[in-house]
Amino acid sequence: xxxxxxxxxxxxxxxxxxxxxxxxxxxxxxxxxxxxxxxxxxxxxxxxxxxxxxxxxxxxxxxxxxxxxxxxxxxxxxxxxxxxxxxxxxxxxxxxxxxxxxxxxxxxxxxxxxxxxxxxxxxxxxxxxxxxxxxxxxxxxxxxxxxxxxxxxxxxxxxxxxxxxxxxxxxxxxxxxxxxxxxxxxxxxxxxxxxxxxxxxxxxxxxxxxxxxxxxxxxxxxxxxxxxxxxxxxxxxxxxxxxxxxxxxxxxxxxxxxxxxxxxxxxxxxxxxxxxxxxxxxxxxxxxxxxxxxxxxxxxxxxxxxxxxxxxxxxxxxxxxxxxxxxxxxxxxxxxxxxxxxxxxxxxxxxxxxxxxxxxxxxxxxxxxxxxxxxxxxxxxxxxxxxxxxxxxxxxxxxxxxxxxxxxxxxxxxxxxxxxxxxxxxxxxxxxxxxxxxxxxxxxxxxxxxxxxxxxxxxxxxxxxxxxxxxxxxxxxxxxxxxxxxxxxxxxxxxxxxxxxxxxxxxxxxxxxxxxxxxxxxxxxxxxxxxxxxxxxxxxxxxxxxxxxxxxxxxxxxxxxxxxxxxxx
Numbered sequence: 001x002x003x004x005x006x007x008x009x010x011x012x013x014x015x016x017x018x019x020x021x022x023x024x025x026x027x028x029x030x031x032x033x034x035x036x037x038x039x040x041x042x043x044x045x046x047x048x049x050x051x052x053x054x055x056x057x058x059x060x061x062x063x064x065x066x067x068x069x070x071x072x073x074x075x076x077x078x079x080x081x082x083x084x085x086x087x088x089x090x091x092x093x094x095x096x097x098x099x100x101x102x103x104x105x106x107x108x109x110x111x112x113x114x115x116x117x118x119x120x121x122x123x124x125x126x127x128x129x130x131x132x133x134x135x136x137x138x139x140x141x142x143x144x145x146x147x148x149x150x151x152x153x154x155x156x157x158x159x160x161x162x163x164x165x166x167x168x169x170x171x172x173x174x175x176x177x178x179x180x181x182x183x184x185x186x187x188x189x190x191x192x193x194x195x196x197x198x199x200x201x202x203x204x205x206x207x208x209x210x211x212x213x214x215x216x217x218x219x220x221x222x223x224x225x226x227x228x229x230x231x232x233x234x235x236x237x238x239x240x241x242x243x244x245x246x247x248x249x250x251x252x253x254x255x256x257x258x259x260x261x262x263x264x265x266x267x268x269x270x271x272x273x274x275x276x277x278x279x280x281x282x283x284x285x286x287x288x289x290x291x292x293x294x295x296x297x298x299x300x301x302x303x304x305x306x307x308x309x310x311x312x313x314x315x316x317x318x319x320x321x322x323x324x325x326x327x328x329x330x331x332x333x334x335x336x337x338x339x340x341x342x343x344x345x346x347x348x349x350x351x352x353x354x355x356x357x358x359x360x361x362x363x364x365x366x367x368x369x370x371x372x373x374x375x376x377x378x379x380x381x382x383x384x385x386x387x388x389x390x391x392x393x394x395x396x397x398x399x400x401x402x403x404x405x406x407x408x409x410x411x412x413x414x415x416x417x418x419x420x421x422x423x424x425x426x427x428x429x430x431x432x433x434x435x436x437x438x439x440x441x442x443x444x445x446x447x448x449x450x451x452x453x454x455x456x457x458x459x460x461x462x463x464x465x466x467x468x469x470x471x472x473x474x475x476x477x478x479x480x481x482x483x484x485x486x487x488x489x490x491x492x493x494x495x496x497x498x499x500x501x502x503x504x505x506x507x508x509x510x511x512x513x514x515x516x517x518x519x520x521x522x523x524x525x526x527x528x529x530x531x532x533x534x535x536x537x538x539x540x541x542x543x544x545x546x547x548x549x550x551x552x553x554x555x556x557x558x559x560x561x562x563x564x565x566x567x568x569x
Contacts, residue, residue, distance in 0.1 A: 006565060007534035009047040010257075011557025012239045016216025018152040019206035020065040020072075022085065027208060029222065030060030030074070030152075033557075038222075038235065040210075044289065045222070045235055047557070049534060054090050055081055062152040064109040066116055069129045073116060075106050075152075080118075082132050093132055101125055101134050108155030112143040119155065151206035153216070161202045161215070163190055166225060166232045171195075173234055192217065196295055198278070240293045241279040244553050245541040248310040250317070257282040257558070258307035262322065262347075264541055280305050281319070299332035311349040313356050314369050320346030325358055327372055340374030341365055342383070352392050352432060352447055359390055364436070379445070381452050385438035389463045391470075393482060395431040398468070405483035407467050431483070435470060437463050442470075444482075456480065458489055466503045473498055477510065493519060504545045506569050514538040516552060518567065527567075535559045 011033055018030035027038040029045075034052040038045045052058060055076060062075035065085070074081045074090075079098060081090040098106070098118075108119040115126040115135065124147075126140040127133060151157035163175050172195040192200040200221055206214040213225040215232070222235040245263050248256045258281050280302055281294040296302050303323035311318050319326040324336035324344045336344045343362035350357045356367045363383030366375040398405055399412035402425060406412035412426040434445040441457040460472035465482070472478040477493035492508075493501075499511040510517045515530035529552075531538055537556035544551050545563075552559045 002534065004050065006562045007049060008560040008562075009049045009534075009536060009557060010239055010244075010560070011047050011536065012242055013220035013222070013237050014242075015218050016203055016220065016222060017061055017154070018063045018150070018204060019157075019208075019214050019216065020063050020150055021206075021208045022065045022072075023067055023070060024085075027206075027214060028063050028065060028072075029216065030063035031216075031220065032059050034058040035060055035063060035074075045237060049536075049559075054088075056092065061154055062106060062109050062150060064111070064116075064150040066111045066129055068111060068113060071116075071129060073109050075109060080106070080132070091132055106154070108149045108152055110147045110149035112146040112148070115140055115143055117147050117149075119149065151204055153204040157206060158204050161190060161205050163192075163202065163215075166230050168192075168223075168232045168234070170234055173232075175232075192221070192223070196278070196297055236289065236291045238284070238291050239282055239557075241282060243555065244282075244558055246307070246310070246553065247544055247551060247558070248312075249546055250312045253286065255284040255286060256310060256317075257284070258310060258319075260306050260308045260322075262306060262308055262345075278305075281307065301326055301332035301334035303334070308345075308347055309349045311351055313351045316369060318349055318356075318369075320349045320358060322346075325349075325367065327369075333372060335367075335372055335374070339372075347387075348390060350390050350392050350434065352394050352434075355447055357390070357434065359387055363387065364390070377450065379452070382436050382438055382443050382445075385440050388437045388439070388459065388461050390434060390436045391463050391465050393431055393433045393435060393465050393470075395468070398429050398431055398483070400427045400429050401425045405468065405481075431468075433482075435463060435465070435482070437461075437472070442472075455482075455485060456489070462500055464501070464503050466505075471501070471503060471508070473501060477501060477508065492521060493517075499540070500542055502544050502550070504547055504550070507567065509543045509545065509550055511540050511543045511552075513540060516540065516543050518563070520567070529561070534561060 013036055014032035016029060016031055020028045025040040029036040035048050036045060037048045056078035057076040059077040060074060064073045070085050071082060072085050079095045080093040083090045102123055103118055103120055103125060105120050106118050110117045116129045118125045126135045128135060149156055166175060168175060174193045176191055176193050200217045200219045202215050203218050204216045211227050215223045220237055222237055223232045224235055225232050239257060241259055243259050244257045245259045278295050280296045283292040296305050304321055306322040307319050309320040317328040322345055324334050325346050327333045335341060341360055342365055343360035345361040346358050348359040356369055358365045358367055364379045366377040368375050399409055401412050401416045409426060416425055432447045434447055436443045437460040439459055441459060442455040443452055444455050445452050458472060458474055460474050462473040464471045468482050470480050470482050475496055476491055478489040479492050480489045493510055495510060497512055499513050501508055501510045506520060506522050508519050508521060515528055518527045529535060535552045536559050537554035539555045540552050542553045548564045549560050550563050
């Protein structure tokens, strides 16, 4: 059984449809993407995977907390679910059960001292606040006048939301008139505008026990006004993109989230990948809790919302997109085929300490960052092949003794029996290579001389390097020593259905599409993780890690797991 802090989930809110307040200094937010919690003590807004677990649907139309019983009631697209707030499992009322009691639709949920109530237009029904059993109206008529209704966009709280008395000091936001799209006439003073001119419509309004006003919107933004103030503040709501297929952590430990339809489909020439949406890139400073969402209309340099790879180099952020190489250093700049790139479609970016490479659909280009230009480096031998992946190997402390290579001086001395002669023979050498996987096999480019040598005929869909071992994805996971390739590849994971993998010390995580497998490479022990553990969804695009945490990117969002708590080297 996991502790609550073992898993952390990041996903977009979707449309805000309901608010409720608990006895635990929390505001619960019901959305089309599940249940989110705003902690009134820390001012953090986050997805609650434990409240969402066991629900038949995450389209939360109404969420209601009964303060009299400490129970939570959730109306979703498959019916109603209820439980004690701290309980692990829900009791469910099916759609057919609701229809039997005249609730083909539910506008509001509320409570009185002894009952929970459902409202459909003028029709109301009472239920036992602990079991959910319906009670004849004749037995509860004297409680009708004391009903306090909850806050749902489908009920009273979603009607006639007037923003005219509020203001927003944040210059990225404004309040204005909603327009009728048919005749372009003003409807009412009832809409937010972001800094890009996008219209965001309020969906539900809620006032909590401290007289704070909460306003949800159709685009997943949340606004609040403290006490009786009319000043609205935008609550940082994290991701706006529905799908995230990759993550990059820069040298300042900032997180960057982005999506590549190509990485999800591996189709290069499908024009659907150029379907241009407004979400482009999301920045998250975890320490400060600061989020920033970059849009496709930030600059004319952004020609697509697809980002296939990302890297930080010499203080600049570089993005490999479907329309060229983008540099960001406060300003956006695009390099494309007209600037010398072999192709506009950038598949991958790799960098050594002093060289930068872009893998395009038509081969590898070397980039000079200061002038932001393409260098005339000749990779003709491999650029005529289909290139699947590339990786930099940069080691400055490898030791050679009697034609054997060692990762450190001690192992070299120990193996050479630590004699005066062995000290002399343990020669320190450097390794600086670009390993390239092609349809013709593996090649190594010496980055000091640009000499290209053929390593092995195996073609790898993904390669990664750990110390001097090269790991290869090819109908299973294989391993070979880069400096001693004569013994050939050794199969370490016999699994056909692997989408990608990530390495962490003596462990390897393999993505099996609907679950992941963790393997200890020294002991052979194996563990499996899926949506029952905490992974969102059953279609996992990618698995990655930063040693202590591993993350899983899926159709439903980002799941992070504190796996080192349970697995040590």
